[in-house]
Amino acid sequence: MSKIKLEGFILYKTKFQNTSLIFDFFTREKGRLSFIAKGALREKSKFLGELEFLNYLHVFFYYRENKGIYTLADTELIKSSEYIIKEPDVFFKLGELVSFIRKTIPQKEKHPEIYDKFKIMLRGIRNGKSYKAILYFFYFFLKFLGWKISFNNQCQCGNSANLNYLDYSNGSFSCNKCKKGFELNRNFYKDIEMLIFGNAKNLFIDKNKFMDYYLIFKKYLTYHIS
Ligand SMILES: [Zn+2]
Structure with a gap:
């Protein structure tokens, strides 16, 4: 040994x-x-x-x-981890995210891709970009567990405007007429797409948006795990 x-x-x-x-x-x-x-x-x-x-x-x-x-x-x-305790709402959300990690990943099951994003998230928080860092991690965490969000630019009906619903059963967006899934803040699609694929540096996420988007991810996750 x-x-x-x-x-x-x-x-x-x-x-x-x-x-x-x-x-x-x-x-x-x-x-x-x-x-x-x-x-x-x-x-x-x-x-x-x-x-x-x-x-x-x-x-x-x-x-x-x-x-x-x-x-x-x-x-x-x-x-x-002292730097985290300075922001109470960040600390609370992180605690919740960690409990989701422990709930969804069994012991000794390797997830280097989730680990790497987790590390990036904590670095982001340390650098004062807590909101974006947490949302960024949450998106990839869901994706690596098999619940991705597909940024489809058209609803199933063909409509490409007002994609303001997220269908939790398959992670796709649907339009204001079809209303499949959960109603979103109008900026969710655009902001999260920019955070993940675009120029995240120029994206500003305030506390309201953060709380709102976090809740959407959380609902997506709990739809599948509870
Ligand atoms: Zn539609």
Whole structure:
């Protein structure tokens, strides 16, 4: 058995037997892994401050394929998540997104493409572009899970104007007359298309739009998972 080192993010942590922590760690190479950090809550623990929600770090441990939970040997903090806590609504939405990740991705199932976008999202938040970063991630998260949004420029009926409905059963847009699916903010199509395929730098997303678009993605996801 040899010690290995992996980088990743802490998605969840919970206290275990007074002084220890159990946490869920999202890695690129091996997906989500469960760890126990023994004595992590003791005053002199070497893990103190390292195992916070969404901290980005290296973990060192002995890997065996068939283990359910790994014992943490050592850590090396890469980036603390302090920057996230400064924005309460961002923090809340991130917490919700993380719970969706944990709900939809089973442990040890590899999703490097989701991991990469997750990392990009956190960098965006750090750089003060929280709204765009979260929406960008949410779009790809849905897509990689098999629920993409197809930017069809025509409704099934042939109409190419007023595509203000999103059909959650297949991710396509429909027009004001057909009304298939959920009614959207009129700018959703244009803004999200610009965010994903266009010049996202010139796109401005205010708080209202963010809340609105986030909710559309969330409804699309919950349509399929609940
Ligand atoms: Zn139509």
